[in-house]
């Protein structure tokens with residue numbers, strides 16, 4: 192076996208991206224080298240800087256430049272509310288609602304019973320420490336309404352309640368503006384199962 | 390096995406789904422007519438895909454697919470309804486059933502009785518109530534359908550009907566033998582208990598406890614050292 196040359200190495204490296212197979216990796220490599228040399232420089236600098244500078248915020252576990260991220264350090268946010276989400280993308284969506292002024296904890300994943308991701312792999316202990324510091328009054332579980340998201344919420348509710356915390360789950364039901372006629376049967380069925388008294 | 394297939398609206402459940410390429414999924418389906426099949430659900434992760442949100446575990450589906458290779462192409466899937474989402478402990482037990490099937494059921498081998506037993510267990514888990522008797526029944530049918538269940542109502546050698554008051558042990562790869570003279574490490578089962586397990590009659594708590602022990606032993610034998618993630622995570626989640 193010969194030592195892989197720079198081109199082979201680049202192609203192999205690009206394959207670590209999600210959804211990138213050998214063909215796409217080759218196309219990307221040729222594109223960067225042939226048509227996008229400035230872009231490639233910028234990409235390599237940005238990647239290096241991100242790897243060196245970013246870490247997990249000690250409060251919300253999302254990526255941060257410093258020990259505590261700007262959002263967690265903001266004085267105007269309500270520190271008695273802690274909203275648990277699966278990913279930074281979910282956190283951004285919660286922010287876009289502009290209806291939540293508490294703080295967050297980002298799991299960076301979810302419990303996957305078949306994938307071998309359990310409480311230990313997710314480092315749930317860090318969330319428990321974060322939530323039981325005395326400041327947090329209510330933990331809002333905003334994991335996805337998938338089976339894995341539900342399993343995660345179920346587990347978190349048990350462990351957090353056992354520590355005397357108030358735990359709530361974001362509501363599930365029809366999308367805003369939805370008409371029953373055009374909504375999928377699964378959503379309607381679950382909305383019926385989880386109906387609430389008025 | 391690799392014949393070209395075109396199957397429409399088969400009763401099915403998703404056992405597991407893995408991301409594939411940018412926007413697709415590879416789903417393992419348990420179907421009534423064709424057993425376990427693997428299929429690519431193209432574009433299923435796109436926001437407007439008709440499959441998005443449909444390919445959920447523990448929901449009865451009508452699935453259509455085509456293709457001849459090891460991996461089929463899922464062409465359509467639709468919710469049949471009537472099954473609330475599993476929640477809490479029942480959800481974790483559902484994952485255990487799925488992992489058993491993924492590990493023990495070969496692809497494209499139809500097991501109608503096993504499919505119906507699975508559907509019944511999922512419905513029971515969704516309805517709440519005691520899960521254990523249903524799980525033991527499913528485990529028994531799984532082992533029987535795959536040819537791994539030793540005779541529970543007669544002795545392995547001689548085929549003598551078990552004496553309800555007699556004591557028996559299970560010797561791996563052989564079956565039930567009178568306990569007299571057998572190793573003290575082997576668990577003792579009363580004949581009446583084994584008969585009850587064979588009939589899925591768990592009205593006696595002692596049968597439930599021993600049924601759990603026996604099924605665990607038999608399933609571990611079949612798994613042959615393979616560990617179940619869902620089982621480990623289930624126990625991790627019980628100790629907050």
Ligand SMILES: [Zn+2]
Nearest residue numbers: 248251260263
């Ligand atoms: Zn933060």
